[in-house]
Amino acid sequence: MTAAQADLLIDRPSVADGAALWRIAKASGTLDLNSSYSYLLWCRDFAGTSAVARGADGEPVGFVTGYIRPERPHTLLVWQVAVDSAHRGRGVAGALLDGLTARLTAEHGITSVETTITPDNTASARLFASYAARHDASVTREVLFDAGLFPDGPHEPEVLYVIGPLTTAPTRPSH
Known part of the structure; x- marks a missing residue:
């Protein structure tokens, strides 16, 4: 764990965090931005399968949203991961993923x-490859949604990454 990570609290989001999550997602410049309303709902309905990183002042500086797949109750689908620009490059996203999956492994x-x-999102590809390596898990990839399925204009294909089986704890700290 880095010093920057030690100063963070990995927590469940609350409805009061919804606006901050929306702002962090919007500022990311890479995520598909959902409506502010959807982030409020996410923080209400999926707080148990999501995580927020809080800075020293208690405000969110990063988040991961996810849900357990109804047809695969031992699989967490990670919807979005974003970190405030002032906190990027410090291992916050990896700490969020590690903390969330440790909690969900214990609870579910x-x-x-x-x-x-998407193929052009090299930062996310690196994040999840690093996550898999820390958990001694394999990664398989296949196109889940071809570009032609998206009705709202040009969109790259969405490649499904399946990581597992997971170990209960990372073999190396995230950084």
Whole structure:
């Protein structure tokens, strides 16, 4: 754990965090931005399968949203990961993923993580490859949603990353 990570609290989001999550997602410049309303709902309905990193002042500086797949109850689908620009490059995203999956492994027995990443999002690809390595897990990739399925203009394909089986704790700290 880095000094920057030691100063963070990894926590469940609350509805009061919804606006901050929306702002962090908007400022990321890479995420598909959902409505502010959806972040409020996410913090209400999926707080148990999501995590927020809080700075010393208690304000969110990063988040990961996810849900347990109804048809695969041991699989966490990671929807979005974002970190405030002032906190990037400090291992916050990795600490969020590690903290969330440790909690969900204990609470729900999750054994794998799924996420989708567009081919041009090298930062996310590196984040999840590093996560898999820390957890001694394999990664498989396949196109989940072809570009032609998106009705709202040009969109790259969404590649499904399946990571697992997970070990209960990372073999190396995130950094």
